[in-house]
Amino acid sequence: xxxxxxxxxxxxxxxxxxxxxxxxxxxxxxxxxxxxxxxxxxxxxxxxxxxxxxxxxxxxxxxxxxxxxxxxxxxxxxxxxxxxxxxxxxxxxxxxxxxxxxxxxxxxxxxxxxxxxxxxxxxxxxxxxxxxxxxxxxxxxxxxxxxxxxxxxxxxxxxxxxxxxxxxxxxxxxxxxxxxxxxxxxxxxxxxxxxxxxxxxxxxxxxxxxxxxxxxxxxxxxxxxxxxxxxxxxxxxxxxxxxxxxxxxxxxxxxxxxxxxxxxxxxxxxxxxxxxxxxxxxxxxxxxxxxxxxxxxxxxxxxxxxxxxxxxxxxxxxxxxxxxxxxxxxxxxxxxxxxxxxxxxxxxxxxxxxxxxxxxxxxx
Amino acid sequence: xxxxxxxxxxxxxxxxxxxxxxxxxxxxxxxxxxxxxxxxxxxxxxxxxxxxxxxxxxxxxxxxxxxxxxxxxxxxxxxxxxxxxxxxxxxxxxxxxxxxxxxxxxxxxxxxxxxxxxxxxxxxxxxxxxxxxxxxxxxxxxxxxxxxxxxxxxxxxxxxxxxxxxxxxxxxxxxxxxxxxxxxxxxxxxxxxxxxxxxxxxxxxxxxxxxxxxxxxxxxxxxxxxxxxxxxxxxxxxxxxxxxxxxxxxxxxxxxxxxxxxxxxxxxxxxxxxxxxxxxxxxxxxxxxxxxxxxxxxxxxxxxxxxxxxxxxxxxxxxxxxxxxxxxxxxxxxxxxxxxxxxxxxxxxxxxxxxxxxxxxxxx
Numbered sequence: 001x002x003x004x005x006x007x008x009x010x011x012x013x014x015x016x017x018x019x020x021x022x023x024x025x026x027x028x029x030x031x032x033x034x035x036x037x038x039x040x041x042x043x044x045x046x047x048x049x050x051x052x053x054x055x056x057x058x059x060x061x062x063x064x065x066x067x068x069x070x071x072x073x074x075x076x077x078x079x080x081x082x083x084x085x086x087x088x089x090x091x092x093x094x095x096x097x098x099x100x101x102x103x104x105x106x107x108x109x110x111x112x113x114x115x116x117x118x119x120x121x122x123x124x125x126x127x128x129x130x131x132x133x134x135x136x137x138x139x140x141x142x143x144x145x146x147x148x149x150x151x152x153x154x155x156x157x158x159x160x161x162x163x164x165x166x167x168x169x170x171x172x173x174x175x176x177x178x179x180x181x182x183x184x185x186x187x188x189x190x191x192x193x194x195x196x197x198x199x200x201x202x203x204x205x206x207x208x209x210x211x212x213x214x215x216x217x218x219x220x221x222x223x224x225x226x227x228x229x230x231x232x233x234x235x236x237x238x239x240x241x242x243x244x245x246x247x248x249x250x251x252x253x254x255x256x257x258x259x260x261x262x263x264x265x266x267x268x269x270x271x272x273x274x275x276x277x278x279x280x281x282x283x284x285x286x287x288x289x290x291x292x293x294x295x296x297x298x299x300x301x302x303x304x305x306x307x308x309x310x311x312x313x314x315x316x317x318x319x320x321x322x323x324x325x326x327x328x329x330x331x332x333x334x335x336x337x338x339x340x341x342x343x344x345x346x347x348x349x350x351x352x353x354x355x356x357x358x359x360x361x362x363x364x
Numbered sequence: 365x366x367x368x369x370x371x372x373x374x375x376x377x378x379x380x381x382x383x384x385x386x387x388x389x390x391x392x393x394x395x396x397x398x399x400x401x402x403x404x405x406x407x408x409x410x411x412x413x414x415x416x417x418x419x420x421x422x423x424x425x426x427x428x429x430x431x432x433x434x435x436x437x438x439x440x441x442x443x444x445x446x447x448x449x450x451x452x453x454x455x456x457x458x459x460x461x462x463x464x465x466x467x468x469x470x471x472x473x474x475x476x477x478x479x480x481x482x483x484x485x486x487x488x489x490x491x492x493x494x495x496x497x498x499x500x501x502x503x504x505x506x507x508x509x510x511x512x513x514x515x516x517x518x519x520x521x522x523x524x525x526x527x528x529x530x531x532x533x534x535x536x537x538x539x540x541x542x543x544x545x546x547x548x549x550x551x552x553x554x555x556x557x558x559x560x561x562x563x564x565x566x567x568x569x570x571x572x573x574x575x576x577x578x579x580x581x582x583x584x585x586x587x588x589x590x591x592x593x594x595x596x597x598x599x600x601x602x603x604x605x606x607x608x609x610x611x612x613x614x615x616x617x618x619x620x621x622x623x624x625x626x627x628x629x630x631x632x633x634x635x636x637x638x639x640x641x642x643x644x645x646x647x648x649x650x651x652x653x654x655x656x657x658x659x660x661x662x663x664x665x666x667x668x669x670x671x672x673x674x675x676x677x678x679x680x681x682x683x684x685x686x687x688x689x690x691x692x693x694x695x696x697x698x699x700x701x702x703x704x705x706x707x708x709x710x711x712x713x714x715x716x717x718x719x720x721x722x723x724x725x726x727x728x
Contacts, residue, residue: 262644262701263644266643266644269642270637270643272637273634273639273640273641273642274634274638275637276637276640276641277633277634277637278630278633279626279629279630279634280627280630281630337626
């Protein structure tokens, strides 16, 4: 199998596909927290109760050929495969710890995933490329209905859906957008923006959610409140604020192009130069350089690469992906060497392909 | 004219040619300070006396078709051309200041040059690629004899040749080697070596001699004493010490390859990456990166470039060369942009050529 084939196989649909506002928005995510009535939340449930939850889910029609979905127990899944799912945002880092009775239901295109026995019995998630919070919501809502038809959810007429953590009570909804904000980062505007975003009730986190640091200028913006507002209101509010941030990022890019085009060009091409030649590189450094190249491509300075390349490199260079592509477990030092070689292969073949495309266009 | 043709035309023979120990030694230089008897030294001579010196030199057979040499008055030479000669090491920086009655006699292959009315009436110089102090000396000695046959030198039986500065009295000889010592630099051994070299009577300077800083790990080692030793002894002493430094540099490279090969490979390839993509670059930074690439090529880590490329890039990226190749005067900011574009053109065509050579070899 060629590297391209392996990568195509390994990447989720949301990473490969293009979506609206893809110049700033990597993806849009909806997560619904649900619990099954009369069974304690996972943190306090006994083993047989968790096993019962797992059985109930496995018996759902969606897990039996109705919706292109597979039920995958995590206990039998190799560690590397679990970590791969985390890096793809299909399961949470917590879901990989103490995997007994834990599972994930995964649609083949990976646009829908359901975590079983994480903090709640069920966490239904949909993730779409670009700025598509509404579509992701509709998708998630539909799966939620399919499950709700078969299982009785823990629900209170006053509070709404009951969840293990009080912050999720009500709609159980977390809507988030993953934004690539390099120009706001370079112009030091993020320091000012983060408190402003917090003030309107939204959280700002790194690429891998709660407790993860921001690397490669990728931020997740999501709602904090789940109670007291309808799903529609929550999504609308997030979308409105996200739209403003997107506009500010674009404005910052315009300004950088006006007042510092030569510097920006130099910076983004140097990042490309290092990525195309480095022999050892950490995830952290690679993320930062990929982010700079991505910006260069998006503002039209780097014409030799397709914009899809940096977008999926962001995920591809993470530890489990590197190991999966190389085909074995490695320590951090080895990973840094193979990460560099994967990036080189990718960037250089990307450069050649685009070059060939251009020549064909010239001939046509 | 192609870039390659322009560069071939602009480069001196000593930069293009290969010489012994070229992995460490860029070039070897001999300079003889001579004055004409009964005429005051340039610093105190009157205009008509300096003009008389110039006339005497211009009338020499070597300037009249006998030795492939041209007499070039500096007063009528454009500033850029003069600076070019400085960057090629064919005249000194001082020679370009107050150019009245100053001249250079230049052999077509630029292996021999004679400065007229610099600090002394005549400074005869020969510069050879690689470690060839002896050949450079023989060449210089021969030209010295040709001039000495026609002009009476200021000479004292007790002191030897008389010169404007007492440090040159005696043989009037300065012998120097230009060494590329990146591994001794990286391993911080130069700090220890410089005082040791000074102790044995040799000076350590930057690429452009007295008062110039060391950039790109290029050092000039030369004799300090000209009095009390024969030319043969001076040259022999320099050669012996240089040989030791060359051995130490090679040993440092071997050690780097043994204990830090992966890091060294990463570092040299990153330098290549930046050079192949940067859009703005200063002489200083470019020198450092070229030095790292050069090391990578010389130790066999970078196989995609010929070792001659970094060697002549070291001179080619200097301000006057950049302006000469682009064809006009520029300010520093503009030069940094054109320097980057020249380096890119050069490095990328070097990469392609070597690649083509390898494919041919593979096919043959």
